[in-house]
Amino acid sequence: MYTTKYIFGFVFIMTSLVALVLSGLFMGWKDQSAINESIFNKRAILGAVNDHLGGKDAQTMGDEEVNAFFDKNVKQIALDMSGTELKADDVIKAGYKGGKAEHIDMAKEKKKDEAERIIPLYIFDAGQEEFYIVTVIGNGLWDNIWGNIALKSDMSTIVGTSFDHAGETPGLGAEIKDNPTFPARFKGKKIYNEAGEYVSVALVKTGAKADDPHGVDGISGATVTAVGVEEMLKRGVKYYEPYFNSIKTTKKSGVRN
């Protein structure tokens, strides 16, 4: 029979060994894992402007290439809810050590009060044209869903999107990521109507009319995810409105040029 002392000793030694091995592995690979994650996110952001990458495809670009391309052509700024540009210190104060917009963890921001959130904005310079890529997050059926929406310089026309999710059902909700035709449906749709009012884009259950600038086809069998996407767009893109308005006014008054 084993004494209590032996049992405690056995368990203690075993758990210490395990903890040592695992923490060693974790620390040793932490940096590379973080790089992998950032490249994964950058690829997703570039995926939203896939048509304007100069003939390249974000999915087939190598890791190094994605990194270099992103750093060269994309300007990133962090915004607060009033549309003010944040300095690196402010981003660090919000809890992100890197201090750049790309370090903002949307899932973490989602848990904060709406007024305290900070959001990243990526400005992609495609040569003749600039695209504004906004990041949105919302609720799917099972877990978070998020996406990057690329807007033309009029800040209303969508040129591309990329979506991802944490745990939607394959074949149903997961189609927002797996089905390449889903993100493509948003191309050419408009966030603002003719009168300049904010309307966002809705997912229409029975199928959107071809000429409807504010509606796309929904996903059959995935009502909750579709409603989530719609809500996420409606709420998430609006966060950027104050900043867009400030750019629009400076552009009009000609200060920027």
Added chain:
Amino acid sequence: MAETLEKNVVEPKEPLFGKVEKKLLKDPLNDNNPITVQVLGVCSALAVTSMVYPSFVMAVAVVFVCGFSSLLTSLVRNKIPPQVRMIVQLVIIATLVTIVELTLKRFQYPIYRQLTVYIGLIITNCIVMGRLEAFAMANKPWRSFVDGIGNGLGYGAILLIVAVIREIFGKGSLFAGSPLEMKLIGTTPDYFINTMAEGSWFGWYANNNLMVLPAAAMFIIGVLIWIQRSYNPKLVDIS
């Protein structure tokens, strides 16, 4: 006195890979398959098999975890106090699973993102713990290791069969997401058979979305069990 006597008995030298090991490796592939015969580990078999590449990674991970947890458990089996044996087994499994998770995060990030939840769930995969309790606790390390690998392979084989069927009919591709990606049948010109091409014989064809849903895996596994039972007389109840 008794002790010395025992030591003098010379054990017959066993080959490293003898009949027993072969049986341990082969049995789980057919006669004692963890999924189709023991019906263990079905949860993950339904969930991850919609595409071949993630299933392959999952299968490799389970072979690794199953093999090495059996080996480690068997190595310390005489030292484990029976009161805490389940906890010890779980710690060993959880350690290996975490190693798999960290490795994927470091070397295969996209697939890690795709499999996150399921890799963690290997810990609760009944096959792994079942082998530890049923075999590794009572057998020598080498045999336990072979037994673990065998059961991992039995699980992986079913996973791959189901995944190949589901991916071909559900998505029209094979190994999507890996460097070996093959596009077989679909609606764009980069597919081998383009159903939208003019004059195509396959204009009527559309991918079957049911195959992407987990329910399809259940039907396929059911059919596999049926086929296996009708071919393998050992599995038929003679009662």
